[in-house]
Amino acid sequence: MVKKEFRAEPFPLAYEAKSTALVMIDMQRDFVEPGGFGEALGNDVSLVRSAIKPCEKVLAEARKAGLLVIHTREGHRADLADCPPAKLTRGGKTFIGTNGPMGRILVRGSKGHDLIPELYPIAGEPVVDKPGKGAFYQTDLHLLLQNAGIKTLIVCGVTTEVCVTTTVREANDRGYECIVPSDCVGSYFPEFQQAALAMIKAQGAIFGWVSDSNAIVEGLKG
Numbered sequence: 001m002v003k004k005e006f007r008a009e010p011f012p013l014a015y016e017a018k019s020t021a022l023v024m025i026d027m028q029r030d031f032v033e034p035g036g037f038g039e040a041l042g043n044d045v046s047l048v049r050s051a052i053k054p055c056e057k058v059l060a061e062a063r064k065a066g067l068l069v070i071h072t073r074e075g076h077r078a079d080l081a082d083c084p085p086a087k088l089t090r091g092g093k094t095f096i097g098t099n100g101p102m103g104r105i106l107v108r109g110s111k112g113h114d115l116i117p118e119l120y121p122i123a124g125e126p127v128v129d130k131p132g133k134g135a136f137y138q139t140d141l142h143l144l145l146q147n148a149g150i151k152t153l154i155v156c157g158v159t160t161e162v163c164v165t166t167t168v169r170e171a172n173d174r175g176y177e178c179i180v181p182s183d184c185v186g187s188y189f190p191e192f193q194q195a196a197l198a199m200i201k202a203q204g205a206i207f208g209w210v211s212d213s214n215a216i217v218e219g220l221k222g
């Protein structure tokens with residue numbers, strides 16, 4: 001078995017392609033395009049769009065290397081029965097389920113809930129629908145990863161300090177080694193982006209490793 005590794009901080013991460021998955025978190029129109037949930041919350045979505053191109057690069061290389069690729073989407077049933085009331089009216093306002101330019105915000109089946117065309121899944125790539133911020137909460141993600149013998153996760157997507165970090169923490173507690181390419185994750189708050197990435201790799205990779213798209217591509221080719 002050829003030992004491979006990703007250049008990363010706080011130290012290189014050894015991995016095997018057969019036990020590594022790329023998890024693309026919530027690259028949905030609702031978070032990266034105008035008129036969706038992200039914008040309804042008062043955010044400037046142009047800030048997270050920088051992650052799209054690096055994600056495309058990593059996704060293409062992961063597919064070439066034969067990695068399992070999993071996409072997630074945050075969203076709810078049409079009747080919102082799976083949306084906690086506290087999430088529905090967060091900040092005293094209701095956005096989820098209301099009509100926006102891309103259909104009902106964060107409701108499964110609406111245009112805004114869909115994944116962006118640049119990173120659209122291809123046949124055979126599982127899409128995991130999640131009602132929360134973490135991708136493991138009330139989903140079958142752990143089961144899919146366990147059945148595929150996955151130990152290492154490359155985690156990309158949006159937003160860094162919300163769904164990406166929540167997922168990395170959930171994954172770390174379940175025994176996965178997570179590596180986050182810093183340019184493949186995006187936040188509406190640059191200072192949160194920086195702090196979230198610093199927290200992941202602190203204390204000898206307390207939650208995981210931080211890298212970048214070039215290092216992931218090099219590592220996958222290596």
Ligand code: TIU
Pocket residue numbers: 025026031038041074133158159160162163164188
């Ligand atoms: N608001 C925000 O930054 N993020 C979310 O609500 N969801 C995800 O990060 N996917």
